[in-house]
Amino acid sequence: xxxxxxxxxxxxERSGKAKLLVTGIGDDAAVIExxxxxxxxxxxxxxxxxxFESNAEPERVGWKALARPISDLAxxxxxxxxxxxxxxxxxxxxxxxxxxxxxxTGILQLANKFKMPIIGGDLTRSLSHxxxxxxxxxxxxxxxxxxxxxxxxxxxxxxxGELGGSILGHHLDFRPRVxxxxxxxxxxxxxxxxxISDGLARDLAxxxxxxxxxxxxxxxxxxxxxxAHQMSTRSLNSPLQHALYDGEDYxxxxxxxxxxxxxxxxxxxxxxxxxxxxxxxxxxxxxxxxENGSMVDLAPAGWDSLTSPYE
Amino acid sequence: xxxxxxxxxxxxERSGKAKLLVTGIGDDAAVIExxxxxxxxxxxxxxxxxxFESNAEPERVGWKALARPISDLAxxxxxxxxxxxxxxxxxxxxxxxxxxxxxxTGILQLANKFKMPIIGGDLTRSLSHxxxxxxxxxxxxxxxxxxxxxxxxxxxxxxxGELGGSILGHHLDFRPRVxxxxxxxxxxxxxxxxxISDGLARDLAxxxxxxxxxxxxxxxxxxxxxxAHQMSTRSLNSPLQHALYDGEDYxxxxxxxxxxxxxxxxxxxxxxxxxxxxxxxxxxxxxxxxENGSMVDLAPAGWDSLTSPYE
Numbered sequence: 001x002x003x004x005x006x007x008x009x010x011x012x013e014r015s016g017k018a019k020l021l022v023t024g025i026g027d028d029a030a031v032i033e034x035x036x037x038x039x040x041x042x043x044x045x046x047x048x049x050x051x052f053e054s055n056a057e058p059e060r061v062g063w064k065a066l067a068r069p070i071s072d073l074a075x076x077x078x079x080x081x082x083x084x085x086x087x088x089x090x091x092x093x094x095x096x097x098x099x100x101x102x103x104x105t106g107i108l109q110l111a112n113k114f115k116m117p118i119i120g121g122d123l124t125r126s127l128s129h130x131x132x133x134x135x136x137x138x139x140x141x142x143x144x145x146x147x148x149x150x151x152x153x154x155x156x157x158x159x160x161g162e163l164g165g166s167i168l169g170h171h172l173d174f175r176p177r178v179x180x181x182x183x184x185x186x187x188x189x190x191x192x193x194x195x196i197s198d199g200l201a202r203d204l205a206x207x208x209x210x211x212x213x214x215x216x217x218x219x220x221x222x223x224x225x226x227x228a229h230q231m232s233t234r235s236l237n238s239p240l241q242h243a244l245y246d247g248e249d250y251x252x253x254x255x256x257x258x259x260x261x262x263x264x265x266x267x268x269x270x271x272x273x274x275x276x277x278x279x280x281x282x283x284x285x286x287x288x289x290x291e292n293g294s295m296v297d298l299a300p301a302g303w304d305s306l307t308s309p310y311e
Numbered sequence: 312x313x314x315x316x317x318x319x320x321x322x323x324e325r326s327g328k329a330k331l332l333v334t335g336i337g338d339d340a341a342v343i344e345x346x347x348x349x350x351x352x353x354x355x356x357x358x359x360x361x362x363f364e365s366n367a368e369p370e371r372v373g374w375k376a377l378a379r380p381i382s383d384l385a386x387x388x389x390x391x392x393x394x395x396x397x398x399x400x401x402x403x404x405x406x407x408x409x410x411x412x413x414x415x416t417g418i419l420q421l422a423n424k425f426k427m428p429i430i431g432g433d434l435t436r437s438l439s440h441x442x443x444x445x446x447x448x449x450x451x452x453x454x455x456x457x458x459x460x461x462x463x464x465x466x467x468x469x470x471x472g473e474l475g476g477s478i479l480g481h482h483l484d485f486r487p488r489v490x491x492x493x494x495x496x497x498x499x500x501x502x503x504x505x506x507i508s509d510g511l512a513r514d515l516a517x518x519x520x521x522x523x524x525x526x527x528x529x530x531x532x533x534x535x536x537x538x539a540h541q542m543s544t545r546s547l548n549s550p551l552q553h554a555l556y557d558g559e560d561y562x563x564x565x566x567x568x569x570x571x572x573x574x575x576x577x578x579x580x581x582x583x584x585x586x587x588x589x590x591x592x593x594x595x596x597x598x599x600x601x602e603n604g605s606m607v608d609l610a611p612a613g614w615d616s617l618t619s620p621y622e
Contacts, residue, residue, distance in 0.1 A: 001520075002513070002615045002617070002618070003615065003617045003618055004615055004616055004617045004618075005517070007617075022349060022456075023387075023456065023458055026459075026521070027387070027458050027459050027460075028353065028383040028384075028386035028387055028459065028504075028505060028506060029351045029352055029353035029380075029383045029384055029386070029387045029389065029449075029456070030351070030352045030353070031349050031350070031351050031352075031387070031451075031456050031458075032349065032350045032352070033349055033350075034345055034346055034347055034348060034349065034350060035345055036345055037345060038333060038342050038343065038344055038345065039342070039343045039344075039345060040340045040341070040342050041340055041341045041342075041343070041395060041430070041431065041446075041448070042339065042340035042341070042395075042431065043395040043396075043397050043431060043432055043433055043444070043446055044397065044433050045397040045398070045399050045433045045435055045442070045444055047399050047435055047436075047437050047438070047442075048438070049437075049438035049439075050399075050435060050436060050437065050438060051435070069340075072339040072340045073339075073340055075339035075340070076334075076338070076339055076340045076342065078340065084352060084353075084354040084446055085354075086354050086355065086356040086444050087356070088356050088358050088361075088442060089617070096617055119352070120352065120353065120354060121354055122354055122355050122356045122444075123616065123617065124356055124358055124361060124362070124616040124617070125358075125361060125616065125617050126358050126360075126361065126440065126442070127358070127359070127360035127361060127439070127440055128438070128439040128440055129437065129438055129439055129440075131356070131358075131399060131437070131442050131444075133354070133356055133397050133433075133442075133444030135352075135354055135395055135446040137352070138340075140342075145333075145334065145340070145342050147334055147338050147342075148337075148338050148339065149338075193339075194339060195339060202313070206316070209312075210337065304313045304314065304315055305315055305434065305435040305436060306313070306314045306315045306318075306400070306407055306434065306435070306436050307313070307314055307315075
């Protein structure tokens with residue numbers, strides 16, 4: 001048996017079973033039985049040197065590789081069901097079987113939390129760095145998936161958790177907001193939702209662009225994380241700037257009708273992470289209302305996976 | 312708009328529409344309506360320097376990136392419906408937008424042949440080489456998907472097309488055998504099928520291992536390609552060795568019951584590519600019957616994506 005086949009066998013023994021899975025790891029493709037729900041699918045590529053440092057623990061890298069596309073499903077209020085995992089092992093990782101198994105240990109830790117079997121994938125090597133591409137398949141849960149489009153003037157803007165400074169470690173260990181998204185979508189009308197992967201300002205700008213609206217954020221409401229404060233001691237930027245522009249928070253940004261906002265704040269649907277109203281939808285532009293009452297324009301900037309400096 | 316967003320917009324305008332597609336490119340995830348067929352899913356990673364040379368035309372690289380997972384669906388006799396495309400652009404490709412569009416031109420050429428829309432994906436950059444990960448989603452066509460398992464003693468072994476020497480160019484331009492697989496599966500009973508990606512010997516060994524059987528190939532029947540002959544003038548190996556062990560033919564290897572074999576050969580279901588009976592399933596081992604009647608053991612060797620020398 002080739003090294004490739006023996007590692008695939010190793011995964012197969014650990015990949016979990018699923019009711020509707022007919023054929024999983026070890027054939028040319030996976031086969032799943034149809035269901036009656038809409039299917040929701042996301043794919044994400046994780047590149048050594050861009051999305052994780054070469055010396056990051058492989059278990060944390062594996063966790064992140066799966067957590068990112070799951071966060072995309074959360075942003076649609078979908079429930080993850082299965083994952084396909086493609087891995088290209090770099091040259092610098094030492095014995096490929098050891099690195100591979102550590103990477104997969106992290107993937108399986110998160111997969112087990114969601115009872116998601118790994119149903120297939122690919123394994124190859126790379127001339128230089130390691131890359132991991134994970135595709136997750138999920139389904140809508142009772143209600144239709146929530147798209148980015150649909151924000152309306154006077155809607156309120158909410159965010160889960162705290163923002164900024166993810167590079168200090170949160171970007172490797174974050175927990176995708178699946179349960180929170182499903183609970184919110186079941187209890188309330190949500191007009192638009194996105195997960196914040198490229199920074200609050202850029203991702204809010206995306207929602208506004210596609211919905212044909214603008215937004216105002218309130219400086220005194222934005223939940224600035226401890227990590228954002230810590231980062232600002234090492235940079236020229238304020239903690240608020242880190243919260244607005246740093247990437248990889250993987251928190252949910254929700255746009256809800258005015259009448260729902262009060263109800264959400266009066267009956268918080270979960271204790272943790274916190275849920276904060278941080279602004280409202282306006283006719284155009286992206287602006288920040290300062291604590292002193294003045295309004296300043298915000299650049300729709302943030303992390304750009306093609307042009308931002310390497311981490 | 313960021314460069315990433317503008318390239319995603321460029322793809323969106325060209326990615327094709329699909330009846331059951333609710334939400335495609337430009338949201339956090341794709342949403343598709345359920346159908347009543349079993350779903351068949353494959354994912355494949357293409358790495359610069361391993362699966363294509365750095366100077367290969369990007370259009371051919373794009374074609375191959377999509378053709379490989381489609382070939383996996385063909386091996387299950389499934390019909391491709393949608394694709395998710397994740398791309399990490401390397402540093403050496405010149406202007407990223409130019410390389411990206413050329414790569415996508417090749418992807419879309421093949422996608423259009425199968426009327427498959429691209430429903431989502433990911434775009435990032437890489438510190439060094441380019442990598443492309445494509446996930447394809449298809450469905451069974453009338454009959455259940457054909458797995459690798461199920462070969463039985465006395466079954467006959469068939470192969471489409473000609474084998475060997477793919478590295479001379481066929482590996483970038485091959486046409487996945489989707490129609491052939493569907494026609495064969497509709498008209499005949501097929502006990503087992505695989506696409507030959509790592510060489511006839513290795514992939515036949517995989518079918519035998521999982522089915523708990525062995526096989527005998529006939530030297531005088533194996534369809535040796537012109538490219539295999541050409542490669543043998545530059546190597547120490549015979550044309551037959553190239554046909555047995557070279558990777559990336561992407562032809563179908565079929566195992567059919569004895570009673571179907573005669574029927575298939577008497578009523579060839581398609582004119583091109585040719586379909587050849589090349590051996591039979593035995594109780595154990597992997598052997599070659601030489602033209603002189605002697606039997607020799609075959610190593611279950613071939614291309615190993617983790618340990619074979621770089622192209």
